[in-house]
Amino acid sequence: MFRRVRQKRALPGFGLTLGYTLVYLSLIVLLPLACLMLKSTSMTWGRFWSTVTDPRVVASYKLSFGASLAAAVINTVFGLLATWALVRYRFPGRKLIDALVDLPFTLPTAVAGIALTSIYAGNGWIGQYLETWEVKVAFAPLGVVVALTFIGLPFVVRTVQPILEDLDPEIEQAAASLGAARWQTVRRVILPELLPALLTGFALAFARALGEYGSVVFISGNMPMRTEITPLLIIVKLEQYDYAGAAAIAVVMLATSFGLLLVINVLQWWTSSRRAMAL
Amino acid sequence: MAGSIAMTTAPTTARTRNAITEPVLVRILLTLIACGFLVLFLVVPLAAVFAQALKKGVGVYFASLVEVDALAAIRLTLLTAAIALPLNLVFGVAAAWAIAKFEFFGKSLLITLIDLPFAVSPVISGLIYVLLFGLQGLLGPWLAAHDIKVIFAVPGIVLATIFVTFPFIARELIPLMHAQSADEEQAAISLGASGWKTFLRVTLPNIKWGLLYGVILCNARAMGEFGAVSVVSGHIRGLTNTMPLHVEILYNEYNFAAAFAVASLLAMLALVTLALKSIVEWKACRQLQLLDASHGENS
Numbered sequence: 001m002f003r004r005v006r007q008k009r010a011l012p013g014f015g016l017t018l019g020y021t022l023v024y025l026s027l028i029v030l031l032p033l034a035c036l037m038l039k040s041t042s043m044t045w046g047r048f049w050s051t052v053t054d055p056r057v058v059a060s061y062k063l064s065f066g067a068s069l070a071a072a073v074i075n076t077v078f079g080l081l082a083t084w085a086l087v088r089y090r091f092p093g094r095k096l097i098d099a100l101v102d103l104p105f106t107l108p109t110a111v112a113g114i115a116l117t118s119i120y121a122g123n124g125w126i127g128q129y130l131e132t133w134e135v136k137v138a139f140a141p142l143g144v145v146v147a148l149t150f151i152g153l154p155f156v157v158r159t160v161q162p163i164l165e166d167l168d169p170e171i172e173q174a175a176a177s178l179g180a181a182r183w184q185t186v187r188r189v190i191l192p193e194l195l196p197a198l199l200t201g202f203a204l205a206f207a208r209a210l211g212e213y214g215s216v217v218f219i220s221g222n223m224p225m226r227t228e229i230t231p232l233l234i235i236v237k238l239e240q241y242d243y244a245g246a247a248a249i250a251v252v253m254l255a256t257s258f259g260l261l262l263v264i265n266v267l268q269w270w271t272s273s274r275r276a277m278a279l
Numbered sequence: 280m281a282g283s284i285a286m287t288t289a290p291t292t293a294r295t296r297n298a299i300t301e302p303v304l305v306r307i308l309l310t311l312i313a314c315g316f317l318v319l320f321l322v323v324p325l326a327a328v329f330a331q332a333l334k335k336g337v338g339v340y341f342a343s344l345v346e347v348d349a350l351a352a353i354r355l356t357l358l359t360a361a362i363a364l365p366l367n368l369v370f371g372v373a374a375a376w377a378i379a380k381f382e383f384f385g386k387s388l389l390i391t392l393i394d395l396p397f398a399v400s401p402v403i404s405g406l407i408y409v410l411l412f413g414l415q416g417l418l419g420p421w422l423a424a425h426d427i428k429v430i431f432a433v434p435g436i437v438l439a440t441i442f443v444t445f446p447f448i449a450r451e452l453i454p455l456m457h458a459q460s461a462d463e464e465q466a467a468i469s470l471g472a473s474g475w476k477t478f479l480r481v482t483l484p485n486i487k488w489g490l491l492y493g494v495i496l497c498n499a500r501a502m503g504e505f506g507a508v509s510v511v512s513g514h515i516r517g518l519t520n521t522m523p524l525h526v527e528i529l530y531n532e533y534n535f536a537a538a539f540a541v542a543s544l545l546a547m548l549a550l551v552t553l554a555l556k557s558i559v560e561w562k563a564c565r566q567l568q569l570l571d572a573s574h575g576e577n578s
Binding site for chain 1: 378527
């Protein structure tokens, strides 16, 4: 399958490095994933179907999907605004805030989870004010949205930022000199340019949110049928020693993730081909 | 950035300058909304970690860090990263060398497969090893017969950590090595240098900042991973608890001050990672500019 068609240059080490890559990849990633598929085929189709469509599991799909979607939408809207401010405006602390955007990538999810819970709990910094308006965030579905918004925050900013930085100001000047009002230029000229990157960021944030576990389990309260996310149900099945059931839910999640991966690849290809055309 | 440079340097009239930016009030409003969002979601949680950690005083804070189980968790986290990091480093360099310097069939499929662990939920990353090495797993009976423990033991934690940090270094190096032509390596080889020497003297200096960048991110994830490790660890205090798992146990015991104290160490690690990352990005950017400049002189 990986037959060498043409060696580009006479450098040494092709066989060794490719061989090592394939062996390591197979041992760490491919074999264990294949084992998961194998395990899920050990149940009959009927049992598989009843496991993955159990009401408690379906409730978790709804929460995971809905909360991930809401968080990705919040991140797309505010991420675009934040990118715009970071790229186009100069204000004190801009560089610091720019560096902090990557915090959700480096802060362990468990730390984010307990920090957000302490802020939004009934006696927390923000939770106490929300309490007076009877808005419940911690230990409610809204808390899941907050945690997933945190986790997905860098994706939209980091995909849109390079595109916005490279945008040629001449096209804006051209639009303006042709009589477009500023908001028309933004809506008709700039936003269409940013659209592929914006969609890519949205899809990346959404995909990451679907699988997230660490930050959510603390703030959600994990109430069956109400605030359980799908990854948590895999853990629940494991604790009941129902390995086949855990594998079945995992296969459904994996299929969704790989479908999203395909969409993201197409979007990224669109973004880069747009960029190549512009340059 | 391009917009602001054009705004200040282009000899434009006031009218066209206004045409490519927004009214002052709109600019201030947008900046406030953007900063408000970022402060609410980034700065406030970070501040909460340190405030909660120090709530019961500095004495309690340090006492919870030098407690026996906390120290064991710190040791295990360091050990896990010390094993996972070199393994993924060697893999990343080997994969980047094969993919960036040679043409072969199935290359884009290979790149997609290397990225696969990023698309997998952390919980599933742990689950696959339980299904493979656990008592009911494929290799479980054989391992049990030979008295080898993988799941609910340190090897499982290391494996799960390797899985979730698998792509970091490779995906940083592949585009970087691809962008640099192989002419310099070619010259070194034709002058009689060995392949290994060529790599050390020619390739490594060109990729060192990208390599460091990947290592920093890989390390942060390796030390902070929670979901995958939580599935395979079994939460045995003092034995199979990493720092994030120790935070969870303390938190679930309502020992909030201690939980946040250990969490604050991880938060500091995250901040140091961000700082190092910014420095490396700046250095890599300068190296690229220097390269461009020297190419410009040559041509």
